[in-house]
Amino acid sequence: MPLTSCDILLVEDEEKDIELTLVALESHHVANKVHVARDGVEALEFLAACEAKQAAGTAALPRLILLDLKLPRLDGFQVLEKIRSNPATKIIPVVVLTSSAQDQDMLRSYLNGVNSYLQKPVKFEQFCQTVKEIGFYWLLMNKIPVGRLLQAGDSRVA
C-alpha cells in the first residue's frame, strides 16, 4: 500500500461503519486524507511505516487517530497502549469512537491515555454531526506540535 501522509487514521473493522464514517467526513469536508486500517495490527504497521518515513524526512504521521475499541486480533486498548508507548506516536491525539458507553471501557481508555471518548450515535444525522465536530475540533481547533512529530526520540524533552 502506498504510504501517503494523511490527516486521519481511522481504525475500524466494520465495513459499514467505515462507509458511514467516510461519508460523514466527506460531507462536511473535514479531512482530505483518511487512511483506514481494518484492525489493530494494520494500524500499527501503518504507523511504523509513517514513522520510518518521518525519520527519512517526510511528514507522514496522521494528525488524528479515530479508534474503535472492538477490533479483531489486537483490540483497541492494546493498540492505544502501543501508540502511547511509542515516543514517535505518543503525542498523536487519539479519539475513541465506539458503540459502547460502558464505564469500564471509558475508564480504561482514559487510563491508557486516550484524548477523547465518544459514543457513536445511532441516528445518522447525529452521527454526522459528531464526526463533523470531531474533525472540527481536533483538526482545526486543537493544536499539536507538528514539527515535533518529525523527530523520533523526542519523548524526553521536558
Add this chain to the structure above:
Amino acid sequence: MAGLRELESTSKEELEQLRKRLADAEDILQAIHLGEVDGVVVEGASGPQVFTLQTPDQPYRALVECMSQGAASISERGAILFCNQSLANMVGRPPKKLLGSSADVLVRPSDREKLRELLSRAFEAECEAEIKLEHIEGRAVPVKVSLREIAGAQVRSVAFVATDVSDIRRAEETIREQAALVDLAHDAMIFRKFDGRIVFWNRGAKDLYGWTAEEATGRNTQELLQTRLPVAADTLYATIRNAQEWEGELVQVRRDGTQVTVASRWSLLRDKAGEPVAILEVNRDITARKQAEQAIRQNEERLQLQIERMPLACILWDRDFRVSSWNPAAERIFGFTKEQALGRHPYEFIVPRSAQAAIDRIFDRLLHGDNTAHSTNENVTADGRRILCRWTNTPLKDPEGETVGVLSMAEDTTELNRAEEQLRSAARYVRGLIEASPDPLATISREGKITDVNAATEKATGLSREMLIGSDFSSYFTRPDEAQRGYERVFLEGTVRDYPLALRHVSGQVTDVLYNASVFKNDQGAVEGVFAAARDVSQLKKAEAELRALNEQLEERVAARTRELNAANKELESFNYAVAHDLRAPLRHIHGFAELLAQEAGAHLNDTGQRYLRFIQESIDRMSSLLQELLNLSRIGRQELRTEPCSLNVLVQQLLPDFEPDAVHRQIEWRIGELPKVECDPILMKQVLSNLLSNAVKFTRQRRPAVIEVGQTERHGVPVIFVRDNGEGFDMKYADKLFGVFQRLHRQEDFEGTGVGLAIVQRIIHRHGGSVWAEGELKRGATFYFSLQPCEIEDRQEAKEHALIA
C-alpha cells in the same frame, strides 16, 4: 482426860485421908494428954500389941507407934536408938533388926551423905528435906524427913520423922506425865475457875488461839476468846450444873483477830460441898471442818436447786426401780406430780408395754452396775400421749459396790427427733440433689484439699470418693497451676465464673470444663472452703466447633454463591456489553444507510417508497430509545445500592429545572409538600423522582393548569411519598400492567414512551426494600405512591416483573 480426873479424885481422897489421920492422931494425943486413955492397941507386923499407958513415955510411945509416919531416934553417932513400926515398914525390915544399926541402912546410898549432914545440922536446928529411903526389896521410897534434937533425953539424939511422899510423888509424876500428854494433845485444854479465870492453858490452846500460857493464865476466858455461845449463857451454865458436862460448838476469836469455830466439851469440877469450882474446857478446831460442811451444804443446796430447776427430768429410783425422787421437770414432761410418782414402778405409769422388753434389759444392766445403760425409748404421759425420751441412767452404789439405786435423767426428744428427722430428710434430699447433679461438684478446704465430692466427680475423674477426699484439688487438671490460680481467685473475690479448665480422667481422657466456684461460710461467717461446680463444656465445645465449621461452610457457600452471582453478573455484563455494542452497530448502519439511500435515491422513489423509508428510520429511532432504556433498567438492577440520608425535597428541587423547557408553553402548578429525609441511593432516587415527575408532566400536557403535587402521607404506619397529577389518568382495571416492562396503557401516538420508565421506578424502589403502587381515574388524574419500607399494599408487579435484560 479421864486419868486426870481420877488422879484428882485420888489425890483429893488421899489428902482427905491424910487430913483425917492427922486429925485422929491429934485426937489421940489430946486424949492421952488429958489422961482419958488408959491403953492403946496397935496393929503391928507381928499382930496387935497392947500398950498400957503407965509410964510417962508410954503415951508418947503409943503415939509414935500410931503414926503413919516413920519415926526414929538417932544417936549422935548415927545409930538407930529407936524406930517405929511405920518406919520399919517403909524400909521393909523388922524394927528389932534396925535397932542399933547405922541410920545409913535406912537410906539409899546416894542420900547417905545427905542424911549425915542433916543429922549433924539437926543438933543445932530443926531441918527438913526430901530423901529416898531404901526398901529391902531395893526400891526407893521417897520421904519427907524432919529432924530435931530430942531435948531432955539421956542420950543425945535426934528425932527423925519420915513422911512417905511416894504416893504424892507418884501422883506428881503422873500429873507431870499427864501434863506432858496434855501438852502433846492437839486439842486446846483450858482449865478455868467457875468465874472464868484461866488457871491452865495447854500448848494446844496456844497453837489454836495464839496466846501463850503466861498471857492467858489469869485472864477471863470469855474476854480473851470472845466466845460466842450457841445458846444463852444462862442456859448453858444451867445445863452444865445439872449434867456436869456440856458439848457444843463455839465461835471464838484468835489472838490475831481471826475467827475459829471449835467443837467444845466442858466438864464441871465441884468441891466437897458440891459447889462448882472449875470448868475444864477442851476445844477442837473445826473451822475447816465447818467450812467444808458449809461448802457441802451449799453444794447440796445448789445441787438440789439444779435438780429442781433443770429442764431434764431427774428421777431417783431405788433397787426395785420405784421412784424415790421426782423433780419438777419430770412432772412437766410426764404429767405426773411428785405425789403421784413416788413409789411407783415405771411400768405402772410411764413405760408402754411395747418398750418394756427393752427396758427390762436396761434394768438388768443397771443392777449389775453398768453405767452405760442408756436408752432412747417410747414413754407415755399422764394424758396418754406417746413421746420419745432419751434416758441417761447411772447406777448408785454402796461402798461394797452393790447397786442400791439409779439416777436417771430423761429428755423429751420427740420434737427434737422430729426436727432431726426433718433435718436428715432435708439433708438426704440435698445430698440426693448433689448426687443427682450431672455436673461434677466438689467442696475444697482452705488448703486446697478436696473435702467432699459427688458421684459425677467420681465419674469424671475415674476415682472413688475415698481416693479423692483429702487430695489436692488441682492435681486432677491438665494444667494444675491454672486450677490453683483459679482456686486462689475464689478466695480473693468470693466467686469465680466460667473458669476454663480441663479435667483429666485416670484413663487419660480429658474433658473440657468451665468451673464456677464460690466460697461458703460457716454459721459464724468465717470462710470454710470453696464449693466448685464444673460444667462439662466438651459438648458445648463440640457444638461450637460444629457451628464454626457450619459457619465456615456457610460462608464458603455464600462465597461460592457470591462468586456464582458475580460470575453471572459478569456474564450479564458481557451480555449487556454485547447487546449494547453489537445491537447498536447494526442499528446505526440501518439508520445511516437508510438516510444515505434517501439522499442517493430519494428522488427516484415515489411517495410510498419514501414513506416506507421514513418508517424504517422511525423504527430505528424507536428501537434505539428502547435499547437505551433497557440498558438503564438492567444497570439499575445490577449496580450496588449506595445509601445515605437524602432530603427528597432537595432532590425534587434539583429536578424541577429539567422540566422548564416543557413548561414554556404551559402552566404547570407545582405543589411540593414537606418530604421526609430518607435513607436511600440519591442517584437512583433521583431517577425515580425524575421518571415520576416526567410522567406527570407528560400526561398533564392537555391540562390547563397542570397540577402536579408531591407530598408525604402514611399507609399502615409506614411513611409514603406520592406524586399526583390531574392529567390523563388511567383505568384502574389495568393497574397491573402499569409497572411491567414495555407495558403501556396509552397509545404511542397519544403519549410517547418506551414503557420502561415505571419498570425502572419499581426496580429501584424494590431494591430499597420498599413498595410502589398507583391509583388513577381515567381523565381525572393519577397518583403514584412509594415507600422505602415494606408496606402492606400488595405489590402485584413484583410477581409480573420480567426483565429482558435483568
